[in-house]
Amino acid sequence: MSIKVKNVSYTYSEGMAYEVHALKDVNLEIPDGQFVGLIGHTGSGKSTLIQHLNGLLRATEGKIYFNGKDIYGDKYPMRELRSKVGLVFQYPEYQLFETDVLKDVCFGPRNLGYSQKEAEEKAKRALRMVGMGEEYDSSSPFELSGGQKRRVAIAGVLAMDPEVLILDEPTAGLDPRGRDEILDQISYLKRERGITVILVSHSMEDVARYVDRLIVMNQGQVRFDGTPKEVFRHYRELEEIGLAAPQVTYLMQELKEKGARVDTDATTVEEAADAIAAWLGGQEQL
Numbered sequence: 192m193s194i195k196v197k198n199v200s201y202t203y204s205e206g207m208a209y210e211v212h213a214l215k216d217v218n219l220e221i222p223d224g225q226f227v228g229l230i231g232h233t234g235s236g237k238s239t240l241i242q243h244l245n246g247l248l249r250a251t252e253g254k255i256y257f258n259g260k261d262i263y264g265d266k267y268p269m270r271e272l273r274s275k276v277g278l279v280f281q282y283p284e285y286q287l288f289e290t291d292v293l294k295d296v297c298f299g300p301r302n303l304g305y306s307q308k309e310a311e312e313k314a315k316r317a318l319r320m321v322g323m324g325e326e327y328d329s330s331s332p333f334e335l336s337g338g339q340k341r342r343v344a345i346a347g348v349l350a351m352d353p354e355v356l357i358l359d360e361p362t363a364g365l366d367p368r369g370r371d372e373i374l375d376q377i378s379y380l381k382r383e384r385g386i387t388v389i390l391v392s393h394s395m396e397d398v399a400r401y402v403d404r405l406i407v408m409n410q411g412q413v414r415f416d417g418t419p420k421e422v423f424r425h426y427r428e429l430e431e432i433g434l435a436a437p438q439v440t441y442l443m444q445e446l447k448e449k450g451a452r453v454d455t456d457a458t459t460v461e462e463a464a465d466a467i468a469a470w471l472g473g474q475e476q477l
């Protein structure tokens with residue numbers, strides 16, 4: 192089904208002198224199975240928005256529907272929503288607290304009422320899904336590398352079988368290899384499980400490669416919403432709000448301005464290479 196955000200506004204410390212209007216009349220619909228990138232300058236409202244999607248924050252105004260149901264309605268099962276819409280916070284490794292990896296990942300399913308045996312099955316499945324082999328099950332989370340800790344944290348959410356997986360800056364603070372590993376893993380999960388993924392990121396380069404749709408936030412509002420190609424066409428406006436399109440967008444624009452007849456919609460290095468090759472190939476035939 193879908194997540195629908197309707198006219199949602201959120202104000203921190205409402206009525207106080209220091210109130211902050213973090214979200215202003217946000218409207219969105221995210222269908223099942225979509226891979227969405229949520230991008231925006233620091234303070235633009237990304238984390239605030241995603242915390243609404245699983246009910247951690249309650250909109251000051253507006254409504255949210257999950258699979259057609261108003262989550263603020265009477266007797267709405269909020270607990271169930273939190274397990275269906277799994278949220279992995281920024282720096283989730285700080286939330287690992289059990290003595291071993293398996294126990295840590297069992298925590299979520301145990302909390303949902305599954306038996307120890309069922310929880311362990313779910314935990315093991317989730318750990319394998321994020322590429323953590325059996326040999327780590329009894330390791331202390333503190334012995335792992337940064338990227339591994341983050342995988343374990345993601346497994347902790349996956350073990351609850353969410354329909355939607357939201358990741359707040361999952362690559363922050365990782366080296367390029369750790370970053371690619373996590374993003375490839377998320378992309379694999381999305382393909383294997385068909386779940387909806389919402390990926391919050393600062394990096395256009397990261398998201399351009401993976402997502403079906405990009406939502407750009409600025410000062411609590413949705414500024415652009417479309418495929419990466421559609422959004423990057425607005426690269427000059429993106430700069431005005433402190434964001435940049437991927438490097439290749441600039442390269443292709445520059446080539447075009449210098450007279451090359453290339454398709455400027457390339458968003459990854461591979462696409463840019465193909466576009467340039469196509470242009471050069473076309474030239475040879477002249």
Ligand SMILES: Nc1ncnc2c1ncn2[C@@H]1O[C@H](COP(=O)(O)OP(=O)(O)OP(=O)(O)O)[C@@H](O)[C@H]1O
Pocket residue numbers: 203204211212213231232233234235236237238239240
């Ligand atoms: N707990 C809070 N109390 C008061 N104001 C807050 C709180 N959390 C966030 N804000 C403010 O709300 C606005 C939106 O913040 P939010 O954390 O949602 O942005 P963000 O896009 O996630 O930023 P970042 O990229 O830095 O994570 C900012 O002005 C921020 O200062």
Ligand SMILES: [Mg+2]
Pocket residue numbers: 237238239359
């Ligand atoms: Mg944030």
